[in-house]
Amino acid sequence: xxxxxxxxxxxxxxxxxxxxxxxxxxxxxxxxxxxxxxxxxxxxxxxxxxxxxxxxxxxxxxxxxxxxxxxxxxxxxxxxxxxxxxxxxxxxxxxxxxxxxxxxxxxxxxxxxxxxxxxxxxxxxxxxxxxxxxxxxxxxxxxxxxxxxxxxxxxxxxxxxxxxxxxxxxxxxxxxxxxxxxxxxxxxxxxxxx
Amino acid sequence: xxxxxxxxxxxxxxxxxxxxxxxxxxxxxxxxxxxxxxxxxxxxxxxxxxxxxxxxxxxxxxxxxxxxxxxxxxxxxxxxxxxxxxxxxxxxxxxxxxxxxxxxxxxxxxxxxxxxxxxxxxxxxxxxxxxxxxxxxxxxxxxxxxxxxxxxxxxxxxxxxxxxxxxxxxxxxxxxxxxxxxxxxxxxxxxxxx
Amino acid sequence: xxxxxxxxxxxxxxxxxxxxxxxxxxxxxxxxxxxxxxxxxxxxxxxxxxxxxxxxxxxxxxxxxxxxxxxxxxxxxxxxxxxxxxxxxxxxxxxxxxxxxxxxxxxxxxxxxxxxxxxxxxxxxxxxxxxxxxxxxxxxxxxxxxxxxxxxxxxxxxxxxxxxxxxxxxxxxxxxxxxxxxxxxxxxxxxxxx
Amino acid sequence: xxxxxxxxxxxxxxxxxxxxxxxxxxxxxxxxxxxxxxxxxxxxxxxxxxxxxxxxxxxxxxxxxxxxxxxxxxxxxxxxxxxxxxxxxxxxxxxxxxxxxxxxxxxxxxxxxxxxxxxxxxxxxxxxxxxxxxxxxxxxxxxxxxxxxxxxxxxxxxxxxxxxxxxxxxxxxxxxxxxxxxxxxxxxxxxxxx
DNA sequence: GATGAATGAGCTTTCATTCAT
DNA sequence: TATGAATGAAAGCTCATTCAT
Numbered sequence: 001x002x003x004x005x006x007x008x009x010x011x012x013x014x015x016x017x018x019x020x021x022x023x024x025x026x027x028x029x030x031x032x033x034x035x036x037x038x039x040x041x042x043x044x045x046x047x048x049x050x051x052x053x054x055x056x057x058x059x060x061x062x063x064x065x066x067x068x069x070x071x072x073x074x075x076x077x078x079x080x081x082x083x084x085x086x087x088x089x090x091x092x093x094x095x096x097x098x099x100x101x102x103x104x105x106x107x108x109x110x111x112x113x114x115x116x117x118x119x120x121x122x123x124x125x126x127x128x129x130x131x132x133x134x135x136x137x138x139x140x141x142x143x144x145x146x147x148x149x150x151x152x153x154x155x156x157x158x159x160x161x162x163x164x165x166x167x168x169x170x171x172x173x174x175x176x177x178x179x180x181x182x183x184x185x186x187x188x189x190x191x192x193x194x
Numbered sequence: 195x196x197x198x199x200x201x202x203x204x205x206x207x208x209x210x211x212x213x214x215x216x217x218x219x220x221x222x223x224x225x226x227x228x229x230x231x232x233x234x235x236x237x238x239x240x241x242x243x244x245x246x247x248x249x250x251x252x253x254x255x256x257x258x259x260x261x262x263x264x265x266x267x268x269x270x271x272x273x274x275x276x277x278x279x280x281x282x283x284x285x286x287x288x289x290x291x292x293x294x295x296x297x298x299x300x301x302x303x304x305x306x307x308x309x310x311x312x313x314x315x316x317x318x319x320x321x322x323x324x325x326x327x328x329x330x331x332x333x334x335x336x337x338x339x340x341x342x343x344x345x346x347x348x349x350x351x352x353x354x355x356x357x358x359x360x361x362x363x364x365x366x367x368x369x370x371x372x373x374x375x376x377x378x379x380x381x382x383x384x385x386x387x388x
Numbered sequence: 389x390x391x392x393x394x395x396x397x398x399x400x401x402x403x404x405x406x407x408x409x410x411x412x413x414x415x416x417x418x419x420x421x422x423x424x425x426x427x428x429x430x431x432x433x434x435x436x437x438x439x440x441x442x443x444x445x446x447x448x449x450x451x452x453x454x455x456x457x458x459x460x461x462x463x464x465x466x467x468x469x470x471x472x473x474x475x476x477x478x479x480x481x482x483x484x485x486x487x488x489x490x491x492x493x494x495x496x497x498x499x500x501x502x503x504x505x506x507x508x509x510x511x512x513x514x515x516x517x518x519x520x521x522x523x524x525x526x527x528x529x530x531x532x533x534x535x536x537x538x539x540x541x542x543x544x545x546x547x548x549x550x551x552x553x554x555x556x557x558x559x560x561x562x563x564x565x566x567x568x569x570x571x572x573x574x575x576x577x578x579x580x581x582x
Numbered sequence: 583x584x585x586x587x588x589x590x591x592x593x594x595x596x597x598x599x600x601x602x603x604x605x606x607x608x609x610x611x612x613x614x615x616x617x618x619x620x621x622x623x624x625x626x627x628x629x630x631x632x633x634x635x636x637x638x639x640x641x642x643x644x645x646x647x648x649x650x651x652x653x654x655x656x657x658x659x660x661x662x663x664x665x666x667x668x669x670x671x672x673x674x675x676x677x678x679x680x681x682x683x684x685x686x687x688x689x690x691x692x693x694x695x696x697x698x699x700x701x702x703x704x705x706x707x708x709x710x711x712x713x714x715x716x717x718x719x720x721x722x723x724x725x726x727x728x729x730x731x732x733x734x735x736x737x738x739x740x741x742x743x744x745x746x747x748x749x750x751x752x753x754x755x756x757x758x759x760x761x762x763x764x765x766x767x768x769x770x771x772x773x774x775x776x
Numbered sequence: 777g778a779t780g781a782a783t784g785a786g787c788t789t790t791c792a793t794t795c796a797t
Numbered sequence: 798t799a800t801g802a803a804t805g806a807a808a809g810c811t812c813a814t815t816c817a818t
């Protein structure tokens with residue numbers, strides 16, 4: 001059933017998040033999902049095939065969570081950024097900041113060696129940059145950002161800060177690190193005196 | 195000899211940079227270094243043992259490159275940041291930005307599962323943060339940064355931006371991405387009208 | 389239905405011809421016939437069961453083709469041999485001589501390890517030898533073959549030449565090889581100056 | 583050591599002879615040779631790699647046995663053919679004719695699907711044909727064969743008869759079948775009244 | 777110090793067959 | 798009848814490590 005496939009994808013997305021793609025062995029997948037080898041290969045033609053499905057899943061979860069529910073909503077730009085940052089923090093708090101970014105992790109592991117995986121992940125980051133840029137443009141039009149600012153690059157920079165913050169947080173295994181990062185972004189964009 | 199050990203470490207640090215730790219197989223190491231199995235296990239008691247040596251090596255290279263040669267030098271603070279960014283870019287240009295940060299990559303791969311590796315990498319980031327913070331304090335004293343700014347968090351944020359920028363760059367396999375990030379940091383700290 | 393069973397058998401006989409018995413996987417069979425697993429095991433209790441049915445089918449096709457339509461016909465002996473050789477050539481031309489003898493191939497693959505399969509194939513060859521022998525006896529009576537000739541052994545030898553010719557032809561992947569063989573048999577039995 | 587490699591090749595050539603290439607599983611090889619998986623892959627990079635080595639080995643054994651020791655010797659042509667047939671019979675008697683031709687079997691199994699294996703085997707048959715043809719030419723010059731006879735095709739036909747005879751023999755699992763074939767060839771070439 | 781043969785657990789994948797619906 | 802999910806043994810192969818020389 002589709003639900004079984006979905007179960008597997010969900011379970012494995014957690015495995016990928018904690019252990020990475022290569023380091024998640026088929027045996028881990030079978031143990032965690034409780035299915036047999038044969039059944040696995042009934043649903044997926046290879047581990048790589050599953051990998052693509054999981055990445056699609058992780059990305060679309062993130063898209064819903066950040067894009068649809070927040071960035072695409074009709075709200076004041078600063079509020080959207082604030083909510084986005086809070087949402088990311090909330091997601092991290094579920095695992096005490098030990099896992100880092102499910103997408104960023106895969107980007108590091110796979111970008112140089114698997115063009116298809118790389119492309120999917122790159123596509124996510126591109127969309128994210130665009131959506132943030134739109135918000136920055138709004139802010140710029142409201143006079144809240146200097147008119148000479150390159151909003152595309154600034155958006156890219158904000159996302160870099162978030163991803164780098166998640167990297168440092170994962171390295172410290174401490175979510176407080178990411179809280180500092182959020183605070184600095186909020187300071188940078190004056191998100192508190194709204 | 196010590197020089198043989200060093201040769202191995204240098205060669206493997208490149209392998210770790212491109213393929214990651216787990217994905218660098220002993221056979222890759224032997225092929226790349228041209229030594230035999232027996233010799234390898236004569237010099238290192240395990241792959242993990244080599245891993246530690248390589249991480250130490252990579253970190254101390256980075257320390258020399260960024261800390262000793264730049265951040266610890268008696269120069270104006272803005273100049274030091276500028277040079278640091280340029281140095282990182284130069285290093286990336288050697289591989290067209292395809293590999294990303296040798297330390298950040300390992301931080302993502304290993305932080306959650308190997309406490310010793312994690313600690314070594316965390317220690318590097320801590321030092322980096324401290325050194326950048328000192329510079330920001332100087333700038334703050336010179337009135338180039340607002341007095342209420344939390345320099346520790348701001349330093350952490352700058353490093354996050356750099357690491358995240360390298361992550362996005364690796365994902366796009368395009369060094370231009372990182373150039374944007376540098377430009378935004380320079381804009382943020384007014385590094386050009388110095 | 390019987391016709392469904394027959395469809396499967398026909399399709400699989402082609403698979404066996406090109407890939408052999410062991411190398412024809414159930415998945416090949418399902419893909420080629422378009423049926424599902426359940427349906428397969430409804431019609432056949434195992435792959436081996438199907439194997440027997442296919443061998444029976446291939447043999448009876450050959451019997452019709454060579455025995456009933458040619459060797460059992462009331463025609464001059466030399467004509468029958470000539471037609472038999474031409475028929476075999478025609479069959480091979482359908483696949484450019486790439487597949488070889490459907491029965492000889494299976495004989496090589498299965499004779500040593502499966503007594504039932506072996507027996508079925510051996511039975512075919514025995515019949516063939518007998519029918520050819522009868523023809524040679526006729527020719528002997530007509531004075532076209534020396535009276536001391538052992539017709540049973542000569543018949544066996546002719547079939548060996550044919551099967552070996554098909555083997556060499558398959559190995560060269562070139563039907564011309566078999567044409568040479570036919571020519572020599574025709575020369576041997578003076579089939580042209582009839 | 584080279585001798586270990588050779589041991590494996592010899593052992594496996596027997597396995598290939600009885601079970602065929604595909605049907606000889608790695609586990610059979612390991613059980614029969616008494617080595618471990620790791621060791622196997624230390625000596626051969628794949629089963630296919632071993633396959634090539636085994637085929638080379640089988641062919642060169644046959645070349646020594648039939649070509650160097652018999653067909654290339656300075657002897658009367660009829661004697662050479664006689665000895666060749668006897669040698670082949672002797673080889674078969676070692677296994678009571680149950681295995682068939684080590685080369686013919688592989689030719690049937692592999693010719694259609696593996697071009698490299700096919701080529702190696704085809705090359706053997708070509709040489710064989712040439713050597714037999716030379717003998718037939720000699721006989722023709724001695725007036726023992728009709729001058730209009732196409733010796734190339736006749737040589738090919740003799741080898742086809744031998745190979746087909748071995749096929750029928752294997753199918754019957756009875757070496758007597760091949761004795762009949764030999765007898766007929768001897769009759770055909772008047773090898774007894776020498 | 778140096779070589780590479782040997783080990784064996786573990787990897788991803790395949791396959792004929794059975795079972796539940 | 799018919800479907801395809803489920804099973805699990807076995808396939809070919811990889812890998813870090815140890816051992817004998």
